[in-house]
Amino acid sequence: MTAFVKIDGVSRVFGPNLTTGEKIAAKLGARVETRSVHAVSDVSLEVRKGETLGLVGESGCGKSTLGRLIAGILPPSSGRVTIDGVPVMTHGVKATTRVQTVFQDPFASLDPRMKVGDTVAEGPITHGLTTRADAASYVAEWFRKVGLDPVWADRYPHQFSGGQRQRIAIARALAMKPDVLICDEPVASLDVSIQAQIINLFLELTRDLNLTTVFISHDLSVVRHVSDRVAVMYLGRIVELGPVAEVFGTPAHPYTDALIGSVPKLVLDGDELVRFETIKGEVPSPLSPPAGCFFHPRCALATPECSRDMPLMRPVAGRAEADTRAVACHHSEQLVPG
Amino acid sequence: MSDQSTPLRRFWAEFRENKVAVVALVVMVLMGLLALFASVVSPQNPYDLANLSLMDSRRPPGFVGSGGYTHLLGTDPQGRDLLSAIFYGLRISIQIGLAAGFVSLTIGTFLGILAAYLGGRIETLIMRMVDLQLSFPAILLALVIVAMLGQGKAQLIGALVAAQYAYFARTAYGAAKAERGKDYIEAAVATPLSTRLVMLRHLLPNCTPPLIVVATVQIANSISLEATLSFLGLGLPVTEPSLGMLISNGFPYMMSGRYWISVYPGVALIILIVAINIVGDQVRDQFNPRLRR
Numbered sequence: 001m002t003a004f005v006k007i008d009g010v011s012r013v014f015g016p017n018l019t020t021g022e023k024i025a026a027k028l029g030a031r032v033e034t035r036s037v038h039a040v041s042d043v044s045l046e047v048r049k050g051e052t053l054g055l056v057g058e059s060g061c062g063k064s065t066l067g068r069l070i071a072g073i074l075p076p077s078s079g080r081v082t083i084d085g086v087p088v089m090t091h092g093v094k095a096t097t098r099v100q101t102v103f104q105d106p107f108a109s110l111d112p113r114m115k116v117g118d119t120v121a122e123g124p125i126t127h128g129l130t131t132r133a134d135a136a137s138y139v140a141e142w143f144r145k146v147g148l149d150p151v152w153a154d155r156y157p158h159q160f161s162g163g164q165r166q167r168i169a170i171a172r173a174l175a176m177k178p179d180v181l182i183c184d185e186p187v188a189s190l191d192v193s194i195q196a197q198i199i200n201l202f203l204e205l206t207r208d209l210n211l212t213t214v215f216i217s218h219d220l221s222v223v224r225h226v227s228d229r230v231a232v233m234y235l236g237r238i239v240e241l242g243p244v245a246e247v248f249g250t251p252a253h254p255y256t257d258a259l260i261g262s263v264p265k266l267v268l269d270g271d272e273l274v275r276f277e278t279i280k281g282e283v284p285s286p287l288s289p290p291a292g293c294f295f296h297p298r299c300a301l302a303t304p305e306c307s308r309d310m311p312l313m314r315p316v317a318g319r320a321e322a323d324t325r326a327v328a329c330h331h332s333e334q335l336v337p338g
Numbered sequence: 339m340s341d342q343s344t345p346l347r348r349f350w351a352e353f354r355e356n357k358v359a360v361v362a363l364v365v366m367v368l369m370g371l372l373a374l375f376a377s378v379v380s381p382q383n384p385y386d387l388a389n390l391s392l393m394d395s396r397r398p399p400g401f402v403g404s405g406g407y408t409h410l411l412g413t414d415p416q417g418r419d420l421l422s423a424i425f426y427g428l429r430i431s432i433q434i435g436l437a438a439g440f441v442s443l444t445i446g447t448f449l450g451i452l453a454a455y456l457g458g459r460i461e462t463l464i465m466r467m468v469d470l471q472l473s474f475p476a477i478l479l480a481l482v483i484v485a486m487l488g489q490g491k492a493q494l495i496g497a498l499v500a501a502q503y504a505y506f507a508r509t510a511y512g513a514a515k516a517e518r519g520k521d522y523i524e525a526a527v528a529t530p531l532s533t534r535l536v537m538l539r540h541l542l543p544n545c546t547p548p549l550i551v552v553a554t555v556q557i558a559n560s561i562s563l564e565a566t567l568s569f570l571g572l573g574l575p576v577t578e579p580s581l582g583m584l585i586s587n588g589f590p591y592m593m594s595g596r597y598w599i600s601v602y603p604g605v606a607l608i609i610l611i612v613a614i615n616i617v618g619d620q621v622r623d624q625f626n627p628r629l630r631r
Contacts, residue, residue: 020462073528094530101528109521113543122539123529156345169525176529 003046004212005099005180010079012040012065024180037286039065042079044313046119047180052206052213054227054244056220056259058283062236064104064184067216071101071182083180097127100173104185106165110157110172117143117153122174129177130270142171146201163194167201174205187222199226220263224248224321229324232256235286235294238313242325252316252327255279255295293330301331351457352624362616373429380422381407385578390417396596410599414587420598423584424606430580431607434491434564438498438558445499446506447542447549453507455516455537465511468504476501480563484572498560509552513545547625554618555558558611565607581607 014037018026028030039062047053055063068074070081072094081088083098103109110254111119120142121135130138140150146167157165164187183202187195203226206213217223223230223244230247232240234253240253251257258279281298286288289296296306313326316336329335354360373378382389382405388585394403394417401409403419411420454462471479483497517523518541526536561581568582569589579587581603588599 071528072530073524097529101525103521103525105521109525110545111522111526111540114540122526122535123531126529126531126535128358172525 002048004051004084005045005047005214006082006085007043007045007047007066007070008079008082010040010043010066010069010076010081011038011143012062012069012074013038013077016087033150033287035287038236038289039286040069040076043236043238044079045231045238045241045331047211047212047214050210051228052215052226054223054230055214055216055233056218056223056230056231058259059218060283061233062286063218063233065236066233067101067182067184067214070180070214071099072096072102082244097123098177098178099179099180099182100176101182101184102166102169102173102186105189106162106169107157107189109169110165112157114156114218115154115166116157116160119157120153120168120175123172123176127176129175138175139171142175145174145205146171159221161194162190163197166190167192168199170198170205172203174209177267178211180214181206183213183215183217185217188217195222202226220248220260232259235284237294237328239295239329241313242316242327246325250336252325252332253295254299254301254327254331254335257335258298293328301334303331305330349624353620354382357619359620361618362613362620365613366617367611369428369606369613370432372425373432376422376425376429380419380425381405382419382422384418384423384426392417396591396599398596399598411602412596414584414599416587420584420602423579424581424603427579427581427584427603428606428610430491430560430574430578431564431610432583434495434498434580435557435561436559437503438495438564439553442499442556443493443501443506443549443553446503446508447510449503449513450507450510450512451537451541451545454511454518455533455541464507468507468511471504472508476559477563477566480567481570481572484567489573489575491574494564494567497567498563501563502556502560503524505552505556506549510545510549513548514541515550517541519546548598551618551622551625554614554621558614561614562607562611 012241014035018032018034022032025039037159045053055066057063065074069076072081072087072088075089075092083096086096086098088096088099090092117136117139120139121130124130124138125132125135136153139153143150143153148164148167148171152160157168160168160286186202187198190198199222202213205211215223215226217287227244229242231238232246232247232253234255240247240256247256248260251260262278279298283296284297290307292307292309293299293302293311296302299306309330311328311330313328316325316327316332346364376383377383384390391404394405394409394413395415397403397409398415399410399412401412402411403409409419409421411424413419414423449464449468453461462585464476480497480501481502486495487496523536523540526540563584564573564580565582568580569586571586573582574580576583585600585607588596588601588603592600
C-alpha cells in the first residue's frame with residue numbers, strides 16, 4: 001500500500017489582512033494587529049487508497065483549514081498536496097476534480113436560489129461528466145444513491161430538512177466522481193438521530209465507490225466509528241497518528257489521552273455518574289503559541305525540556321521506523337512503554 | 339415539504355397585505371400605461387407644431403380651444419394642451435428614469451460584485467472611486483456632465499448614470515461581500531467552477547434583493563433629477579418637454595395667477611415619485627428579515 005494522497009510539509013499562515021489605511025496606521029506606530037496566525041504548520045501526512053483518515057482536535061486547531069488545503073479550496077503558504085502524484089492546486093487555483101468536499105453546514109453550503117437538481121448537475125456539466133440533455137437522469141441516479149426521491153430535484157434548498165440537505169450536498173460532491181472525499185464535520189450540525197443515518201450513508205458510499213476519505217470531526221466517537229486511521233491535531237500540528245483502535249486504546253500523546261478522557265460518557269459507576277476529566281487550561285492563542293511543545297502549559301507530563309524543544313513526529317516506542325504509528329511527544333514512553 | 343408556492347407568489351401575497359402599497363402600485367402602473375399610450379389617450383400631439391395655436395396659449399382649465407375640444411388642465415405658453423403635454427412629458431421622464439436606472443444598475447452591480455469577489459487592489463481601486471463619487475452631491479455631478487456633454491436624451495441619461503451608478507456599486511458590493519464568505523460560494527469554487535460562473539450564477543442571484551430596492555428608489559431619483567435638470571434648462575430640448583421643463587415653462591406665470599401651467603405637471607411628478615417610493619419601501623420592508631413576521 002502506497003500513499004495515494006500525499007500531504008508534504010504543508011503550512012498555511014493567515015495574515016492580519018490589513019487594509020491600506022491600516023498599513024499606513026501601523027507604519028505610523030498605531031496599535032494594529034500585524035501578527036499572523038499559523039493555522040497549519042508543517043503537516044506531512046499520507047492517506048492510502050480506499051482508506052478513511054480521521055482528523056480530530058479541538059475547535060481552532062486547524063483541522064478544517066487542513067481539510068481545505070487538501071481539498072484545494074485554500075492554497076498552502078508552503079508545501080504541497082498531491083493526489084496520485086498530481087498536485088491539487090497549480091498557481092493557487094484548483095486544478096483537479098478528483099477531490100471533492102462535503103461541508104459542515106448544509107444550510108449554508110447549498111445555493112438558496114438554485115434548484116437542488118441544478119446544484120448537483122452544475123459541476124458535472126461544467127466538467128463534461130454529463131451533458132445538459134442527460135443531466136436530469138444523471139442527477140436522478142445520484143439522488144437515488146444518496147436516498148433522495150429524484151422528483152425533488154426541482155425544489156429549492158429551503159424546502160428540505162437538514163439531513164436531506166446534507167444528502168444533497170453529498171450527491172453534489174459524489175456526482176463529480178471524485179477519488180478523494182473531504183468531509184468537514186459533515187454531521188456536526190445535524191440532529192443526533194439524523195447523524196447515524198448520514199454516517200451509515202457515508203460508510204456505504206465510500207465502500208461502494210472505493211473512495212479515499214478524510215473525515216474531519218471533533219466528535220471522537222464518530223471518528224472512531226468511521227475511520228481506519230486517525231490523526232490528532234493541536235494548534236496547527238499533528239501530534240499523534242496511527243490506527244484508530246490503537247490511538248484510542250493506548251494513546252501515546254498526553255493530549256490524545258486528555259481528549260479521550262474529556263469525552264462525556266453515559267456510564268454509571270454504581271449510582272454515581274462518572275465524572276469526566278476536562279483538559280485543564282485554555283488552548284493558547286495561535287497568535288502567540290508557547291515555545292517548545294505547544295501543549296506543555298496544559299500537560300501533566302511537562303518537563304523543562306518540553307518548554308524548550310519542539311518535539312518532532314517519531315515512531316511510538318517499540319514500533320519499527322516504517323510503522324504508521326507516530327507521536328510528537330518527548331515523554332510518550334510514560335504512556336506507551338516500549 | 340409543505341411550502342410548494344413559488345417565491346414570487348409568496349412575495350405577492352405579502353405585498354397585498356399593505357393596502358397603501360397596492361394603491362401606489364396601481365397608480366404607478368396606471369401612469370406607466372398613460373405614458374406608454376400617450377399618443378392614444380392625449381387629445382392633442384403637443385410635439386406637432388401644426389396643431390398648436392398661439393391663440394390658445396395660457397388658457398385656464400376648462401377652456402374650449404380652437405381645436406374644438408376642452409383643455410381640461412388648460413394650456414401652456416406655447417398653446418399646448420397641458421393634459422397632453424403631461425402625458426407626453428411623463429413618457430419622457432419615465433423613459434429617461436428607466437434607462438438611466440437600468441444602465442447604472444448594470445454598471446454598478448458589475449463593479450460592486452467584481453470588487454467584492456476579487457478583493458485586493460481591484461477592490462480598493464473600485465470602492466475608493468465610488469466613495470470619492472458619493473462624496474459629491476449627485477445633482478452637482480449631473481449638472482457638470484450635462485454642461486460638458488450638451489443637451490439631448492443620450493447625454494442626459496449618461497449624466498444620470500454617472501451620477502448614480504455609485505449607489506448600485508455600493509449596494510452590490512455590500513451584498514456580495516456578505517455572500518462571498520458563505521459556504522455555497524466556497525462549494526462552487528471547490529468544484530471547481532470558473533470565476534465567471536461563480537459570480538454570474540451564484541453570487542449575482544443572491545445579491546438581487548437589495549439591488550431591486552435600490553433600483554426602485556434610484557429610478558424615482560433619476561426622474562426627479564431629470565426634472566431638476568430640465569427645470570434649470572439643462573435637460574432636453576424645448577421641443578420635447580419633459581415634466582421638469584413644463585414646470586419651468588409655467589414658472590414665470592405663477593405670480594400672474596396662471597398657476598396651472600406649473601402646478602399640474604408638478605402634481606403629476608409628485609404622484610409618480612411618491613408612488614414609486616411607496617412601492618420601493620414596501621419591497622424593502624419585505625426583503626428586510628428583521629421586519630419579517
